Amino acid sequence: MLEKKMEESYEEMLFMYGISCAENLVNLGKITQDDYDKLMDYNQKKEVPPRDFVERVFATAVERIGDEKTPEAVERYFRERHNEIIDKREGSYDLMPDSLCELCKYSEGVIVAIDNNGFLPFPVYRVTGKTGNDFAFGMYFNGFKVGDKIAIHNKSAVRKIA
Amino acid sequence: MCLSIPGKVIEIEKDKFMIDYGSEKRQAIMSVVEDLKIGDYVIISNKIIISIIPKNQAIKYLEIVGNVRKENGRKL
Structure with missing residues (x-):
């Protein structure tokens, strides 16, 4: 839910x-x-x-x-x-x-790691979900933590959903 | 900002890639796509190559976007 x-x-x-x-x-x-x-x-x-x-x-x-x-x-x-x-x-x-x-597809994933790599002004979230391992940019919305389940659209983190 | 138009890989040096968009060139500093070759068409987001696009699809899409931009007075 x-x-x-x-x-x-x-x-x-x-x-x-x-x-x-x-x-x-x-x-x-x-x-x-x-x-x-x-x-x-x-x-x-x-x-x-x-x-x-x-x-x-x-x-x-x-x-x-x-x-x-x-x-x-x-x-x-x-x-x-x-x-x-x-x-x-x-x-x-x-x-x-x-x-x-x-x-452009929608997906959901649980954050397993966060890359604050220094060359991007926002984090990259490593996630795992139904489609396996993936990533999402925290370009528009961020502040999520490891363990958060997030909604992802067009490879961008949207919001925490669990 | 996400560059959601395809660009052509014109140079590969170690893990850095030069991408040609026609009116400009941009560098990608990493890739999540493996085994890239010069001549491949790719999508970059924030200097990261995130996807590869078959040449025929890339060219067709660039034509569509180019026509839109011509109508709006913008360069591709």
């Missing part, structure tokens, strides 16, 4: 899960560079963007998530449907190379 944090709103969850794919959205012309820069700015300032902004930037995800605008619905989409949509190459995934599609 996923840990529910009362303070995470629908828009915050959209932001947390979506931000790691933002560059793909720019490359495919789905959002502007200005939108991307604003997303990064919110992340750097540790602020949650307003709902209308995240819903516009992540419009495709919003459509797929459906009318239930709750943090649980966002979580459920990524956990249960995101990878299936990628495997079916729906929407823009049809334009992307297979490797990029695979990178």
Whole structure:
């Protein structure tokens, strides 16, 4: 069962899960560079963007998530449907190379080690999960510890789930 | 920032790789992908090569992204 944090709103969850794919959205012309820069700015300032902004930037995800605008619905989409949509190459995934599609998938993993290697300004989390050993960048969200189970999207740590 | 467009490996020296993106070159300082060769197309995230992409798929995707950027007045 996923840990529910009362303070995470629908828009915050959209932001947390979506931000790691933002560059793909720019490359495919789905959002502007200005939108991307604003997303990064919110992340750097540790602020949650307003709902209308995240819903516009992540419009495709919003459509797929459906009318239930709750943090649980966002979580459920990524956990249960995101990878299936990628495997079916729906929407823009049809334009992307297979490797990029695979990178974009959602996964979960338990942190077994943390690399603070010095040349990156954020940690790299070594994780183990259903797909074996993997890694996740703590580029957008970090502060996780060994033993934490985290959600991962596009090779980026999203949030602690257990 | 994640460079989510493919670049071509043009130089390999020990564990450092020079990647050509057409309009610029960038260096990767490590790779999680093994047995890379000059001419391979890769994805870099934060100076780490994290994936390899078949040439035909890379070229096709670069064309798509290039067209988008031309429309937006940006270089690839």
